[in-house]
Amino acid sequence: MIMGQCKCETNANMRVRNCQEANGFIGEYWKVMLSLVMLVAGGIMNQLDIAFFKENTVSLVWYVLAYLPVGLPVIKEAWESILQKDYFSEFTLMSVATLGAFYIGEYPEGVAVMLFYSVGELFQDRAIDKAKRNISALLDVRPEKAMVVRGNEIVTVNPKSVFINEIIEIKAGERVPLDGIMLNEIAAFNTAALTGESVPRDIRKGEEVLAGMIVTDKVIRMKVTKPFDKSALARILELVEDASERKAPAELFIRKFARIYTPIVIGLAFLIVLIPYIYSFINPLFGFVFNDWLYKALVFLVISCPCALVISIPLGYFGGIGAASRLGILFKGGNYLDAITRVNTVVFDKTGTLTKGVFEVESCEVIPGVSKEELIRIIASVEKNSTHPIAKAIVSYAEKKKIGLTAAENIEEVAGYGLMTEVDGEKVLVGNARLLSKYSIEFPAYILSITETTVVCAVGNKYIGYITLSDVLKDDAADTVRSLKELNIKNIQILSGDKQSIVSIFANKLGLTRAYGDLLPEGKVEHMEKLKENKDNRIAFVGDGMNDAPVLALSDVGIAMGGLGSDAAIETADVVIQTDQPSKVATAIKVGRCTRRIIWQNVSLAFGVKLLVMVLGASGIATLWEAVFADVGVTLIAIVNAIRIQKMIK
Secondary structure, eight states, rough: HHHHHHHHHHHHHHHHHHHHHHHHHHHOOOOOHHHHHHHHHHHHHHTOOOHHHHHHHHHHHHHHHHHHHHHHHHHHHHHHHHHTTTTTTTTHHHHHHHHHHHHHHHHHHHHOOOOOOOHHHHHHHHHHHHHHHHTTGGGGGGOOOOEEEEEEEEEOOOOOGGGTTOOOEOOOOBBBBBBBEEEESSEEOOOHHHOOSSSSSETTSEEOOTOOEOOOOOEEEEESOOOGSSSSSHHHHHHHHHTTTOOOHHHHHHHHHHHHHHHHHHHHHHHHHHHHHHHHHHHHHHHOOOHHHHHHHHHHHHHHOOOOHHHHHHHHHHHHHHHHHHHHHHOOOOOHHHGGGGOOEEEOOOETTTTTTOOOOEEEEEEEEEEHOOOOOOOOOOOOOSSSHHHHHHHHHHHHTOOOOOOOOOOEEEEEEEEEEEEEEEEEEEEEEEEEEHHHOOOOGGGGGOOSSSEEEEEEEEEEEEEEOOOOOOOOHHHHHHHHHHTTTOEEEEOOOOHHHHHHHHHHHHOOOOOEEEEEEHHHHHHHHHHHHSTTOOOOEEEEESSTTTHHHHEEEEEETTTTHHHHHHOSSSSSEESSTTTTHHHHHHHHHHHHHHHHHHHHHHHHHHHHHHHHHHTSSSOOEEEEHIIIHHHHHHHHHTTTTTHHOO
């Protein structure tokens, strides 16, 4: 019943939205339609040789009336641009060209140029709006209400007024309004709005639930952990909306180019009239007709308008960012979309990136006098406040075994080694074997040769035992490597703080020869710096965005995996993969390359056609009709080509 109700509400909202868009459509297009009808009617009356229309005054008034609906808005824009000291805008070009056409008596062509220019602008605006809607489609998933459990009542309030630690209830079919912790035993969630994945995800008691997810099977309750403006969804929305502000080099270049290009072509158009005029004084036999040369200059002006270039490049980046966001890939800007196309080296973190990061305890070994339960109790007590996958696995194992934990005090992280703390008043070290070596604590040498992941423990400067855990490759890890190689990226490496033996096993499974283990965080940075010494390397680092923040920042393109709820990922990475699928890295590169290819197609098309018609116009062969095609026609083709990105990337 609830699902049916939500569906009805969604359909109703869609009908309202469609009605609003239809009204907007009529409001936008009536001026163009009126101008078009009058232009066509004028052409018909002229062809039928209707007597009253032959009067120059009548035809002038008719075409002026046809011109005003589409011409006045452009003239107004031109005037406002001039007031802002932007003297050479496209609006000024169109205004001068069309008014000049009226001056020389080419009324239909003056109307046609402005009409088709306005049509091109409308298509351009709608294309940009569509691209922006694709980029910010997540805006539609922001819940507008939250049902808060306060006392014995459930109160419906705005999500912004919900406090941390309050309990909220979400019905099946509704969106989660805030980030929080699951209180029910288990429930299924649709995470498509956040991750781009349509497969439902089961979330269990104590696990994190994020704003924007949809409960699919039951009523659930959760405890709020973050305010509305700090939720994962809010951060992603901010990221997506800011992406369009970070311009790619091609966009910045074309803007600078247009500022130089437009004054030059206006100067050339002026010379097209001036030079023949001067030459007529030198050669009296040269018949200079002002209106003829003015017509050629006007043709040149219309052709030279840089609309196709100015719009198609940013629209291409809009399309690329939008296509990527629908696939669960968030680019922080067009500059990063551009940068990823040049990547020829991809470096992966191992745990949680190429592997599932879901560890399971395999075995425990202890010294005489210490029970396995005691070892697990001590290690789990130390690890219970950590979010690392290994720590979660150990704590979960202790819970399954119903082993009670003790509060750890004075916890100190030793980066790259483990944790030093106090449990039951005694100093405790929990981490890798290097941690014990660092503090000169003896332990069995064979531990260093164990291939599985190990967590060793020492109490009071005495080694007491270790736990082994196992991890497995993600389902698409092998596909990731294969796809990257198909994209001609041959230099693929793994960096990990795990044992070299473990890293090598995973590398062999993936068919990689460059895999480096036993790396502390500074070791990863040093390795990255060595790679960057070769100026030909364009490096993308793929990590979890938290432990690898320094390396993410150092790489040419930092890609955070599974960074949906990670502040560090959002802050540090240039690209955020919202799912835990490393294969999305190859998809991100494909999106970037596809975007670049389409943008350069548009640039080549615009320059090629305009240059050809410019030459024809200056020589008197091309008319204003050809000029209209060179400007508006090429712009429309560029727009259609740019929005093709949405269809090309699946």
